[in-house]
Amino acid sequence: METPLTLRVDGEDRMLTVDTRTTILDALRDRLGIMAAKKGCDHGQCGACTVLLDGRRALTCLLLAVAHEGAHILTAAGLAEDDHLHPMQQAFLDHDGLQCGYCTPGQICSAVAMLDEFAAGHPSAVTCGQDGPTELTTEEIRERMSGNLCRCGAYDGIVAAVRQVAAR
């Protein structure tokens, strides 16, 4: 069931032909050689494959490529501009927000989108009263980042990195 498809990945149109069974994650890694999105659990449980899909964070392991013709995908590799790291990437370095680094691209994409959600006034499970959240507390960051697991346990550094960018 081969289907032709165009995906805009990190600012570049990429044309490919995929079997209907291909996830965006597999299309990125196996077909386009874009390795920033990682395959962790492949079942939507770990967050390592997180990218920004049309501006919102999403798990690429659960998305069928054929269902996303024309989608704009931004991976962690596409966040940097020329030689300048994205502030979130720099913050992860500044605060040791990683050890092995496997979950890091997903963490960074998730954190970037999460700050956008927070800025847009989206509630979370820890502050879901009528009024939007006003302060990005540690509890808020942990809740909003709970879809990204880090088996090295670099969570304290990750929270510190997110706080640094949020404070800008």
Place this chain on the structure above:
Amino acid sequence: MIPFHYTRAVDARSAVETVAGRPGAAFLSGGTNLVDHMKLGLATPDLLVDVSRLPLDTVEIAEDGRVHIGATVRNSDAAAHPLIRERYPALSSALLSGASGQIRNLATVGGNLLQRTRCVYFQDLTTPCNKRSPGAGCAAIGGYTRDHAILGTSTQCIATHPSDMAVALAAFDAELVVLGVDGERRVGLNQLYRSPGTSPHRDTILEHGELITGVELPEIAVARHSTYRKVRDRASYAFALVSVAAALAIEDGLITEARVALGGVAHRPWRAHTLEGALRGRPASEETYRRAAVAELTEAHVRPGNAFKIPLVTNTLVAVLRQLAKERL
């Protein structure tokens, strides 16, 4: 994953006709449950009809005060919508208690309702499961039952329904708008889900090819003061052991209205009618809450692995009702 065809639906009616006319066809929306099940070999559709881009993605209020949530509204958008936050805070809270930010951005309201149990045996093709293969037996009965049901179970299935959102919708008597080949019908949320009985392979009363196009919530004054509490094995991103959606109205110290539904305890969101009856007209006191909770659980059937749910449900109910009463007094 077995090979399958994919087509993007042009409108709801033709999508329904396509799926209804083909036993192996399935609707695809956010795909967060279905695609995973296809990877596991649990779901084997030969055609996916993608309904995720149908224009069913708005939250609107009607003149009579009913709020309509389109079936393809993403869980995150439903949770953040001002109408939901203002009028049904327990629903917003329940949505935000489920899954993760990434998954809520993909998962739709219709798909959330039709997600399937997270019973570990249902998802493991190497173990017997009556829900997966009718007549095969149930590995959960006599097995690991921490996540399993204590109310409305049968000798064939003790799975729980995993949705948080549906628990809040149950408390508010939501109605589903369902499109079939013969036209549209309305199904109460509390009539949608089945008890497992002797046919646990059927989660709902929907027929093959019927499509949920929206969810409607009646205007309920007390719902504005509702809450959702979820108890789980980790602080976030886990399914409920037990959850409670509740709303309470109190006048002169007496409970005048109560709406309560439980999650994590049954094959369906469990509307706690017995408890509601035991609260109504009684003083808003700890003793009332505890008695009512105990009354609701009279018929509970526990196993060694989930006997803890009796005190957990009781204490969670008491805590939620106490909190609501404190806010209303």
